[in-house]
Amino acid sequence: FRHHVLALRAQGGRGTGDLRGSRIFSLSGYSVRNVLIDFIDNIRTGSVALRGFSGVQSIGDFYMIGTAEYRFPLLNIQRGFETHPLFIDRVHMSVFTDVGGAFDRLTANSLVVGSGAELLIDLAIGHFLSANIRFGYARGFARGGGDNVYLVLGNRF
Helix, strand or coil, X not given: CCCCEEEEEEEEEECCCCCCCCCCEXXXXXXXXXXXXXXXXXXXXXXXXXXCECCEEEEECEEEEXXXXXXXXXXXXEEECCCCCEEEEEEEEEEEEEEEEEECCCCCCCCEEEEEEEEEEEEEECCCEEEEEEEEEEEECCCCECEEEEEEEEECC
16 A cells, blocks of 8 residues: 555635626536547646536536545556657556536535546656546436546646
C-alpha cells in the first residue's frame, strides 16, 4: 500500500448576474461520441464531469460536486521512445464515486451519484508538461444515468 492514494475533492459555486434569466452552471458527463481533450485549457479532468452520465445532467445557479477516488499503481514504466519528447511514466488504476448536481434550490433529487473505474497512463510531454490518458467505465445511478465508456486526455485533480 506504499503508493496507494485516497483522493478526495469537493467544489461548488453560486452564480449571480444579469444573464437574462439563463442559468449559470451545468454539469454533464463524458459523451460516448466524443474524446474529450481538456488539458489544452489546463482544466482538471473530471472537475465538472459527473462520470456515468452523458449529456447535460443538470443546470442551475448553484452547483456542488464531490469525488472520492482510490488509486493504486500497476506498472512503473518510466521510459520514452528514442529521443522523442514523450515519456510514459506509470500505469495505474482508480476506482471512484462522484456525487453532484447543478440546481436553483437544493432538494433531495438535486444530487446524483456515479461510480466506476479507470485505467490511467501518466505522461510527460516536452520534458515539462504532464498529462494522463484515462480509459474508463462509469455507471450513473439516477435519471439520465447509464453505462458510459470514455477516453480522456487531461490532468487528474
